Amino acid sequence: MLRELAADLVDLILDWGYLGVFVLMTIESSFIPFPSEIVLIPAGYLASKGEMHIGMIMLSALGGSMIGAFINYYLALLLGRKILSKYGKYFFIKENALQKMDDYFEKHGHISTFIGRLLPGIRQLISIPAGLARMNLAVFSIYTALGASLWAFILVMLGYTIGENQELLDAYLKQITFVVVVILVLLALWYIRYQKNKKGV
Template identity: 80%
Template sequence: MLREAATFLVDTIFDWGYLGIFILMTIESSFIPFPSEIILIPAGYLASKGDMSIGMIMFSGLSGSMAGAFINYYLALFLGRKILKKYGKYFFINENALQKMDDYFAKHGHISTFIGRLIPGIRQLISIPAGLARMNLVVFAIFTALGASIWAFILVMLGYTIGENQELIHSYLKQITIVTIIILILLASWYAYIQRNRRINGE
């Protein structure tokens, strides 16, 4: 079934071209769970055959990722916040909790957004708390684009180099994910260390 789905997506991407990548990546990056791996890896493979351009794949993929992220951001901003203010007390979320979330994203939203975009299962969801907390839109856009572009480039290159070997793709993707998570843990630890030193020094 997965093989059939992947085949369908390759055909769809080829038929719709870069618009297909944009639409699929918008869906992937919004509130509908849809793995980017089965979009960008086949697209990278098509690029290796000369059927698509890596530059245009990246542009379409990143544009779609940003569109989906903004959908989540604004839904959380305009609808999610109203819902939490009205019904949050039933889930132990009050105005004080929302204020703490606002303060957190005002100070640490950039690193949280960047790291979140690179973690499987979280990359689509990180836009929601950012929207709830009314994170600065420019900062949100910059670090969303940075994280999304890194992940997209990894997947496209994976498809470009070993797009025909499904077993190798699965193995390398698992290894890349593990290495990425380790790097992000180190980055988060370094960031926490810097912030702690700033608090100690009264900055």
């Protein structure tokens, strides 16, 4: 089924070109999350055949990811905040919990956003707490772009170098995801240690 979906996406991207990558990554990054690898790996494969350009794929993917992230951010900021403020008490969410979230994202929003954009299952959702916490938009944009660009580059290059070999794709994607998660855990531990040392000075 996944192989058929990938084949259909290759055809769709081939028909729509960079607009297809942009639209699919906008959807992937916002309200209908699905694995970005089923968009960017086929796009990378098309680049290896000379039918697309890696630079344009990256721009389209980044543009779509940012639009999708902004959709979630502003929905959470404009609607979610009001809903939680008004009805949060019925779900045992107190007003001071929102203040704590605000304080957390003001201090640690940059690292949380960057790490979140690289974690499977979380990358699409990290924009929601950032919006709820009214995270600084410029900081949110920079670290969302950094995380989204890095992940997109990994997937595009995976498709470019391995192409249609599904077994190799599955194996390498699992290995890459594992390595990324380990690196992010180490980054998070370093950041926690850095913050403790900073407080101790």
